[in-house]
Amino acid sequence: MNNFTYIRATSVKDAVNRAVADDNAMFIGGGTNLVDRLKAFLDEPSQLIDISRLQMQSIEKMANGSLRIGALVTNTALADHADIRRNYPILTRAILSGASQQIRNMATVGGNLLQRTRCPYYYDTAFLCNKRAPGSGCAAATGINRMHAILGASDQCVAVHPSDMCVALAALDAVVEVEGSQGKRQIPFVDFHRLPENTPQRDSNLTPGELISAVILPPVSFAKSGVYLKLRDRTSYSFALISVAAALELAGEKIKDVRLALGGVAHKPWRATAAEKFLIGKSADIATFTQAADIALQGAKPLADNGYKIELTKRAIRRALKVSAQGGGIV
Structure with missing residues (x-):
């Protein structure tokens, strides 16, 4: 680990100004992912700017019915919050399916959005990785890649985004509020993360x-029917092979509105917009859900070891949509 300075920011503006003045500075909140990367020599900042004591730890209702979640709210506090459990249970289920209780107690909302891939080739500096060293190559593309992307990948990178929370946020039409030297701006969640293309070292559009100062959840009435289904190698403390966040609003037997997002399949939480458009106005039955699943996986390009993800994802989509149509709950 290289030598670096440690500075405790006194305000959001102070933190931003310090980061702008030093291109090699990094923010640290809970540190549950960053510290691991520091120990593995993946990041070598010149200074760490501690933002953990800034006033971004509240969850507040907004005048338009949205919920504003401070970037330093812990995963545990968010999952346990009464308004989240009541109106956005899909988010609670996603959070509780990830990591361990100890990590959730420390990990923050903003940090969850910015966590980096758990691709083993990224973490092992003995292997080539364009995300770690742009232009060096992608060892995962021809290596052991059963955990890797089937959608939106490029020849530069086939890593997947590791978050559970972010898949639910993508399905909920969340908005990310950020503050920089030019002031505040809001980024729709579906536009926050990036696909690898030719710049896999860039995970977000920051x-x-x-x-990140906050995440805003709009008042989606049918989010109460939301389902988060996570399939993994073991039940405890394991990243998703694939995951599905789904929520349906029905008008009689027809689908009035729908949200569908996938995890474990792409470099970013994958919003299945084409499948959503297909579902609106259709009957909420297994035949419709099967067609929607096929649409969601159009364009999938499996690697040598992860072809199983296509059928597994389709089955998970059908299951999640079916359970959501029945009112949601645990699957």
Whole structure:
């Protein structure tokens, strides 16, 4: 680990100004992912800017019915919050399916959005990785890649985004509020993370020095029917092979509105918009859900070891949509 300075920010503006002044500075909140990367020599910042004591730890109702979640709210506090459990249970289920209780107690909302892939080739500096060293190559593309992407990948990177929370946020039409040297701006959640293309080292569309200040959840009435289904190698403390966040609103037997997002399949939480458009106005039955699943996986390009993900994802989509149509709950 290289030598670095440690500075405790006194305000959001102070944190942003310090980051803008030093291109190699990094923010640290809960540190549940960053510290691991520091120990593995994946990040070598010149300074760490501690934002953990800034006033971004509240969950507040907004005038338009949205819920504003401070970037430093812990995963545990968010999952246990009464308004989240009541109106966005899909988010609670997603959070509780990830990590351990100890990690959730420390991990923050903003940090969850910015956690980096758990691709073993990224973490092992003996292997080539364009995300770690741009232009060096992607060892995962021809290596052991059963956990890797089937949608939206490029020849530069086939890693997947590791978050459970972010899949639920993508399905809920969340908005990310950020603050930088040019002031505040809001980024729709579906536009926050990036596909690898030719710049896999960039995970998000944040500009240098920008800091996440909050995540905003709009009032989606049918989010109460939301389902989060996570399939993994073991039940405890394991990243998703694939995951599905789904919520349906019915008008009689027809689908009035729908949200569908996938995890474990792409470099970012994958919003299945084409499948959503297909579902609206259709009957809420298994035949419709089967067609929607096929649409969601159009364009999937499996690697040598992860072809199983296509059929597994389709089955998970059908299951999640069926349970949501029945009112939601645990699957």
